[in-house]
Amino acid sequence: MNISQIKKEFPIFDEKIHNNDLVYLDSANSSQKPIAVIDRINDFYSKQFSNVGRSVHYLSVAATNLYENTRISVQKYINAKDKNEIVFTKGATEALNLVANTLGQKYLQEGDEILITELEHHSNYVPWHFLRKSKNIKINFAEINEDGDVPLENIEKALTPRTKVIAITHLSNVTGAILPIKEITDLAHSKGIIVVIDGCQSAPHLKLDMQDLDCDFYAISCHKMYGPTGLGILYGKKKWLDELPPYQGGGGMIKEVKKDRISYGDLPNKYEAGTMATAQVIAFDQSIKFLENIGIDKIMLHEKELIEYGQELLRKNNSVKLIGNPKNKGGVLSFIVEGIHPHDIATILDEDGIAIRAGHHCCQILHDKLGIAASARASVGIYNTKDDFDKLNNSINNCKKIFNLK
């Protein structure tokens, strides 16, 4: 696999940042976009634009077909059984809100319990917190171990007879831990518990197979997957999406509207109220093609090598402390540098053209547990190379110099 060739497909790398080449180590936040995706948005607006599913004219029919083609591409990519199990949302956040809200409306009863983990991103905690307020639902937290990992036994320990839903991340955006989803799902289903997966960090980097994982819901963020912003995907098992009530009301999601009654449309329209992110959906088909052309096995291998290299390098750097050492680790390296706040590190690195993230990464629960207010995080995408980590390490050394540390 020729990374420099792949990198050329991303026009952003032609830009200079403070007169330096861009070293982009913030893909867990959002990935950069290949030219095919950018061009597709431009082409669609220039030559093919129309709203979908509304009119009978030529452009509308063509746009509807393109939109539905992406649904089928996604279905195949994540190996879902049915294309109607794919719902487009405005993001993974909305996908998780949809699940929490509709389960709250129809399935969960007062006093029921939800199990999440200490690793969760706020978007897989706050939507459940709403149910605490509105339905008196209890939220339990499966604890992390000293490696920043949540092994199966920690999930098992935290279950109670009232646990109705397990909502967990597939890949932690801070420690990089990859959770054993298949085993967790087996365990949950043996007890009649619904499994909701936050797949934001896993979808761009791991092989996805919904039928094999067998989870009930899986949320995906398209902009982290070399796709456009403003778009997410909710995979939901058909039996759930059929049974649960709609999330938002509006045009497109109805069957019949009378003064005294309203009936709702079938899947997937039921969950796609209003004009959707049409251009983004259509362009996302190119993101999937981009991933398929390289091949997920090669992507996984490349990113594993990178992160192992980065980990080794930073471990040797004496003031750097890595956060988490999980058994199975994805492309995320969080760290602190003794004596320098992560924000100061991020500002100094930026001057060298290196983009990382500093802060709590929307995981305050985890940072509280770790006893730190913030951390610095370098995360990889397909375009990164070992050279990027060398530059990162050099720049961290420059921070130490500026702060008069040895």
Place this chain on the structure above:
Amino acid sequence: MNLKELYQEIILEHGKNPKNLGKTENFNKDAKGNNPLCGDNVHVYLKLNDKKIIEDISFEGSGCAISMASASIMTDLVKGKNLTIAKEIIEDFLGMIKEKEELNTKNLNDDEKTKLMCLSGVKQYPMRVKCATLSWHTLVSAFENKKTEVNTEN
């Protein structure tokens, strides 16, 4: 942009060993502030006497070098000043950082001015302005003894 201007010795020194760190004894006014985007937080305590003079002031909190240094320098400069003058210094500082005005104040001597000017490098870094201003907004809130937390995002 110039990192050297941002991370001057004096900033690093105040950031590492902040002045007036802790909780003022017998404080009669206080307020909290936080930056939800990064988790930085500050709690300002002050003792304002009958003559409206800031007899003592201190802060607790955690954050980057810029926010710690800014809180340190702030407490240093307003300590012993009367309320009206302290408010003018705050205005002058915020004007310098946010509106890019030249620091023009009659309330500080040259030494004090130099200290405050050290923070002016921040204005070239828009994402870091909030780090520098959090403690100052919190001080304003403390004058009014506000119980709601200052939030950089509201």
